Amino acid sequence: MPTLTSAKKFPRPAFRAHGRPAPELIFGDLWEFDPAPETADPKLKPRYELFIGGKFVAPASGKYFDSINPANESKLAEIAHGSAADVDAAYQAAKKAYDTVWGKMPGKERAKYIYRIARLLQDRAREFAVAETMDGGKPIKESRDFDIPMAAAHFFYHAGWADKLDYVAPGRKVAPLGVVGQVIPWNFPLLMMAWKLAPALAMGNCVVIKPAETTSITALKLAEIFQDAGLPAGVVNIVTGFGDTGAAVMGHPIAAKVAFTGSTEVGKIIMRSLAGTDKKMTMELGGKAANIVFDDAPIDQAVEGIVNGIFFNQGHVCCAGSRLLVQETVAAEVLAKLKNRIKVLRVGDPLDKNTDLGAINSQEQLATITRLVAAGVKEGATMFQSPCKLPAKGYYFRPTVFSGVSMSHRIAREEIFGPVLSVLTFRTVDEAVEKANNTAYGLSAGVWTDKGSRILKMSSELKAGVVWANTYNKFDPTSPFGGYKESGFGREGGRQGLLDYCKLV
Amino acid sequence: MTGTAHAAFRRLFNEIGPVDHVGIEERVAKYTTRSIKKGSKLFGLKLAASMVDLTTLEGKDTPGKVESLCQKALSPAEDPAVPMVAAVCVYPAMVKYARRALGEDTPVRIASVATAFPSGQAPLKTRLAEVRSAVADGADEIDMVINRGAFLSGEFQLVQDEIAAVLQACGPATLKVILEVSELETYDNIRAASFLAMRVLRPNDFIKTSTGKTTLNATLGNNQVMLEAIRDFYLDTGTPIAMKPAGGIRTAKQALQFLIAVKETLGDEWLNNTRYRFGASSLLNDLLRQIEKERTGAYQAPYYFSEAAESY
Known part of the structure; x- marks a missing residue:
């Protein structure tokens, strides 16, 4: 029977026998890499307004706050601080769009808009990647290779569902909920927006969404794409601001459903405040995997x-x-x-x-x-x-x-x-x-x-x-994502994610 | 596979641990997104040039062609800042012509592919005689092939004994052990064969991916598996083994990606031509072309660079 050649037969130099320290690898600066900055123009505006009823509008309060580049602490742009009045205007616009246009539109027509959004996002991928990186601090290789392509993929995937909703719940018909309120986190600003918007829009809902205060820029750049795509006014409304703005978005009486991604702590506050209402909820909260x-x-x-x-x-x-x-x-x-x-x-x-x-x-x-x-x-x-x-x-x-x-x-x-x-x-x-x-x-x-x-x-x-x-952090629009216990409830992605944005009739 | 062979593989895999194919591919994909610019690019290109084993391994090789290869090895470019290559790599019959062309006192080493390259299908006695004759003719380095048939039937002792015999025949010459990765089929097998070879080798002897004579040669994936084997073996025993990917590396961009793998897996002590080589021929001119582009800011036509030998 074959055996492995032992070390004795071919003696090796006994480094450690002579009291030499254990061998180590040297990861030094022999070959240091020169800076290789991504140079695409992020096309930032000095000031970003709220996006309500298809138009960029100033906040009722007239107040703005600074968005900081965490990589160098410089100011990138001013962002409108939306108040309860702005949130109300956004909900009114969304309701009007739902009642008059979006809610009645056949799925195959809605799909065209969502496909258009996906394609326009792909066209401007580098610009969006740079903006995302400057606003949030994530490495450009991640925004370029993950965030932006995956956001586009979510729009594509859900656009594909929009005219096939008769098959999403076998044996049942589905109908949109109406207007949904959404609050998204700062870790994947554009991607989380896509996760929230794409299924809602495909199902025929209209949306009021609030991005995180530190990362509002790509959301408002996406609003530019909505305009370019000719998305009917009021279908998506973006209200920027802090926790008070978010609370107004979650608590508004028009909202038929609210969806939140963020910390478990804030998720609990929202759930407490909505207890006793008939709003549907999905929560994607913290983790300790x-x-x-x-x-x-x-x-x-x-x-x-x-x-x-x-x-x-x-x-x-x-x-x-x-x-x-x-x-x-x-x-x-x-x-x-x-x-x-x-x-x-x-x-x-x-x-x-x-x-x-x-x-x-x-x-x-x-x-x-x-x-x-x-x-x-x-x-x-x-x-x-x-x-x-x-x-x-x-x-x-x-x-x-x-x-x-x-x-x-x-x-x-x-x-x-x-x-x-x-x-x-x-x-x-x-x-x-x-x-x-x-x-x-x-x-x-x-x-x-x-x-x-x-x-x-x-x-x-x-x-x-x-x-x-045997892998980790793999995502796909077709695969539902969501938690157990205090990590939340409801799913995003796949058929299951769509079902969280409709009622069965 | 016989029961005994199966048991031998199981034992060896248990000892050295498995490799996940998907994970390796994912790791090496990250090397290809590194962006090497300006000074660091020039450094990398020159480093790669200094690591080339300039190779001609053809039935039609002649003393004249080997001479011209040696000339190219000694002065790859007019620019004196471009280093000489590490070695020329030729068939045993050509070693004496290479020695004549390079002279005795030259930093360019002569490597020869002995042991019935590329198949290795000759009696051991013949293979050893070939090694001795190449060394006697002036080879500084011997590139041998392992007995893949023996490896695949689980006869690991035989594989190692043959390597040990060749090692003895080498005398002072550096030994490079070609695993012929495309015939080993899996990353697990590549890791296993690497360990079998390393356990026999001396410090700074090489393990090498391939002969360049089969369908699949050096890739970032099999390079990574072998670098990780070298790293594990070094940290375990203190014996540093050198690495030579060969075949299929034709562009400067590829070479830089291989070097990034070395930098991030084995570190600075392997970023030199004692510990890392490229078995290639057309690679050199692409490196020279890129170096010239960094110097002048413009790409030169390929015909401005002298051909050393046809590629393999």
């Missing part, structure tokens, strides 16, 4: 998935794999490989095409991350941070990994929403499931193993809306 690595997993590819899971979009992802559960026997190996991988992540100017991690979205979020990381250190977890250089100006945070974390640590329980990974270990499959499910959240999870049967077992036992196997 477990990314589970078994000892038979392909370790290097798992490490890559861990990196994608937690450092994608600086960790500003509700489904981020922020808790790494790794089987004891491979924990040291995974951690060592993860550190080497993190050393080559490039943190810096989001507009640089080589940047892997861009800027933290806002000073406020940076403070939250800093506070939770300090809590992790204080509670005794071991911290590793990338030795990378950070730009002098702007909001940045080093990729951070905590090891020796226990389930009771704050960094294992609270959503950090930043590039911070907590590493925990487990011994058995049951312990992995137990630990993964021991959280108030349940949005997503990852499983890394070479064993197919274990993937199936885990995916049925994990209480999470999405379970990725």
Whole structure:
């Protein structure tokens, strides 16, 4: 029987026998990359108004606030601060559009507008990518390769449904709800807008939507596309502003349904305020996903998935794999490989095409991350941070990994929403499931193993809306996305997502 | 596959861990989105040029053609800032002509593809004789092929014993072990064969992707699998193994992507021609053309660059 040649037969130089330190890889500056900025013109306006009834209009209050580029803290534009009066005007416009045009229009006609929006967005993809990156701080390679194409894909997908709605609920007919109110977050500004708008429009609803205050620009650029596409006035209305504006959008009496993506904390406030009304709701809230690595997993590819899971979009992802559960026997190996991988992540100017991690979205979020990381250190977890250089100006945070974390640590329980990974270990499959499910959240999870049967077992036992196997952070318009428990309810994407925007008749 | 072979593979895979095909492809796709500009581009291009094993491996090779190849190796371009290539790579029968053309005292090394290249289907005795004769004729480096038949039937001991025998026949010459990745079929097998070879090799001996004589040659994917094997082996044992992707790398852009993989997987200590080579011939002129473009700001017509040899 063949055996492996032992080291004895062909002796190797015994480096460590002579007391030399363990070998290390050197990720230095021998070959440093020059700046490679994306130079497309984002075509920003100095001031953005509200978009109501198909026109850009000034806010009733006459007030504006600054939108800051988190990469260098410079002012990008002024954004209108919408008040309850503006929100009311938006709802009136939406209701009129619904009653007179959009609600009556055959699906195949609505589809034409939605296709047109998708195509115009593709035409202006580079411009939108640069605007998205400047406004939100995410790396240009992500806005260019993920956010914008995926937003267009959502419009395309739902445009395809608009004339086939008779088949979306077999045996039943569907009808639009009317006017829906939507509030979206700052982590994927344009993409979340597409997730919300596309199914609503395809189903025949009209919309009042509020983007996050730190990332309103691409929403209002999309309004320019609505105008170019000839979308009937009032079908989509955009009211920018802060929490008070959002509360007005969620609470307006005309809204037949509200959809919210954001923190669990705010989601609970909205649900409390709407208790007792007949509004339909969908909530896509926080997460603290477990990314589970078994000892038979392909370790290097798992490490890559861990990196994608937690450092994608600086960790500003509700489904981020922020808790790494790794089987004891491979924990040291995974951690060592993860550190080497993190050393080559490039943190810096989001507009640089080589940047892997861009800027933290806002000073406020940076403070939250800093506070939770300090809590992790204080509670005794071991911290590793990338030795990378950070730009002098702007909001940045080093990729951070905590090891020796226990389930009771704050960094294992609270959503950090930043590039911070907590590493925990487990011994058995049951312990992995137990630990993964021991959280108030349940949005997503990852499983890394070479064993197919274990993937199936885990995916049925994990209480999470999405379970990725041997990959992480994969999205598709055809695939429903949404949570369990305090991660929310309702689905976005696929047939299930459409059903949340209609009534069955 | 016989039961014994199956058990051998299972044992080896268990030891070195599996590779996920989809994950590897996803990792290497990221290298292709790196944007290398200006000074860093010029550095990368020159580094790549210094790593080229300028190759001619044709039945129709003549002493004259090998001489012209050597001339090109010594001075690839008029610009003195362009480095010499690392080595010329020729068949054993051509080694003595290469030595005559390059002289004894030259930094350009002579590599020779011994061991019944590219199939390796000759008796071991014949293969070893070929290695000894190439070294005696002046080869500094021997590129051998592994016994793929033995590998695929799980006879790992035989694969390793043959590599060890060739290593002994090499004497002081550097050994490059060609895995012929296209005949190994899977990334798991490529990783396994890498480990089998590395466990026999000396520091700074090479593992190499392919002969260039089959359908599929070096890709970012198989390069990555082998770089990761080298990294794991180095961190485990302290023995640094060098890497040579060969065949299929024709453009400067591709070469830069391979180098980015090296930079991000193995780090700075592998960014030199002791630890990393390109087995290629037409690559060199594309590198020169890009270097010239960086210098002058304009692309020159391909015919401004002398042909060294036909590509493989």
